[in-house]
Amino acid sequence: QVHLVESGGGVVQPGGSLRLSCVGTGFRFSTYGMHWLRQAPGKGLEWVAVIWYDATNKHYGDSVKGRFTISRDNSNNIVYLQMNSLGAEDTAVYYCARDEGEGRTVYYFDSWGQGTLVTVSS
Amino acid sequence: QSALTQPASVSASPGQSITISCTGTSSDVGGYNYVSWYQRHPGKAPKLIIYDVTNRPSGVSNRFSGSKSGNTASLTISGLQAEDEAVYYCTSYAINSRVFFGGGTTLTVL
Numbered sequence: 001q002v003h004l005v006e007s008g009g010g011v012v013q014p015g016g017s018l019r020l021s022c023v024g025t026g027f028r029f030s031t032y033g034m035h036w037l038r039q040a041p042g043k044g045l046e047w048v049a050v051i052w053y054d055a056t057n058k059h060y061g062d063s064v065k066g067r068f069t070i071s072r073d074n075s076n077n078i079v080y081l082q083m084n085s086l087g088a089e090d091t092a093v094y095y096c097a098r099d100e101g102e103g104r105t106v107y108y109f110d111s112w113g114q115g116t117l118v119t120v121s122s
Numbered sequence: 123q124s125a126l127t128q129p130a131s132v133s134a135s136p137g138q139s140i141t142i143s144c145t146g147t148s149s150d151v152g153g154y155n156y157v158s159w160y161q162r163h164p165g166k167a168p169k170l171i172i173y174d175v176t177n178r179p180s181g182v183s184n185r186f187s188g189s190k191s192g193n194t195a196s197l198t199i200s201g202l203q204a205e206d207e208a209v210y211y212c213t214s215y216a217i218n219s220r221v222f223f224g225g226g227t228t229l230t231v232l
Contacts, residue, residue, distance in 0.1 A: 035221075044124055044224070045160075045226070047221035050221075057219070059218070059220060060220075061220060100173065108158050109160075109168070111167075
């Protein structure tokens, strides 16, 4: 059974940095693309970033491009999201999600973690 | 403001059908057949119910169907049931390998 667990959320000051982690179990992690998504309080879902299964490609949403970096460690089944220059608009629950395609990236999400809350506040 | 436009809410009685629209541009919905729909119940993870505009994942009821015309995609739910009450999100692959979401539509089954 696919299981995704995020960690690393917390309270950070504006302009600060935070690194989120997501451990994936129950599937062959190294053959799936992974995404980060977020949901701000009272708002809808927003796609943040994707990393292909082999890390050859990474893509970002417009609101985080240049500030966030996605990476992965296939040896330990972890995907990361390094977040820099954080602002109040980045306050959200952050989810990792598995791409539905195995060995290819199809930009659909078939399994989600429970989320980790990031609060940017002074 | 979300990149894709959905109605904020829709409601209908059990047994009826509803359609939720999702409007984008030629750089996303209109340019690719990579539209998906997610159902989200409170406190639960979103569930993929439609992908590639019209396809249903295994196990999803055939009461859910998808379509697209131009820059607007649609999700139709027929034979509404109480368990269908949820928030529905559309997404689309967009130019430069991005994903856009709609703002979500709250479905109320009266």
